[in-house]
Amino acid sequence: MKNYELLLREHNLKVTPQRIGILSVLGDMGHVSIEELFTIIRKDFYSISIATLYKNISFMMEVNLLKEVKVPNGKSKYEILKDEHSHMICKKCEKLEDVKVCLDSIVKNISEKSGYMFDDNSLVLSGICPTCQKGTV
Ligand SMILES: [Zn+2]
Ligand SMILES: [Zn+2]
Structure with a gap:
């Protein structure tokens, strides 16, 4: 606690x-x-x-x-707010999870190539979580 x-x-x-x-x-x-x-x-x-x-x-x-x-x-x-991390969300069960990988350098890279300015909240990876892939939910 x-x-x-x-x-x-x-x-x-x-x-x-x-x-x-x-x-x-x-x-x-x-x-x-x-x-x-x-x-x-x-x-x-x-x-x-x-x-x-x-x-x-x-x-x-x-x-x-x-x-x-x-x-x-x-x-x-x-x-x-805690250490830098990114997020991933499951499209099926809508669970939002932390991923302890900082994607900042990738976002920066995209930004430099495209000229876009991203806000730091904009990156959430979406997909299907391991549990939903098994079809047990
Ligand atoms: Zn899921
Ligand atoms: Zn988080």
């Missing part, structure tokens, strides 16, 4: 039970969409609104505590 209170303090954010709640859900689940987060967080904070939740997420993104992962054709997910 991580010390989320300390994490908030380190980022100069006010420590509130809701923020600690949000961080512990993200810490346990890895990547969570606003809707998923809302469903879970409401069990503990039944009076919280989705607007309040979103505001808290925005504050924590501003100070680089959270990061948005833009899922192609899907809802954005949020995660606690």
Whole structure:
């Protein structure tokens, strides 16, 4: 169990039970969409609104505590910012996973060749995960 209170303090954010709640859900689940987060967080904070939740997420993104992962054709997910990594998503079960490979140099290469400027969230590899390939889901 991580010390989320300390994490908030380190980022100069006010420590509130809701923020600690949000961080512990993200810490346990890895990547969570606003809707998923809302469903879970409401069990503990039944009076919280989705607007309040979103505001808290925005504050924590501003100070680089959270990061948005833009899922192609899907809802954005949020995660606690950690070491550089890329993402892959399964088109069948929609599971989003980290891949501990930094694709920055590849993106940079594409950018140099094409003249495009990419934002750092733009790369999510999509495919079929090993479980779905076996057809057991
Ligand atoms: Zn899958
Ligand atoms: Zn991730």
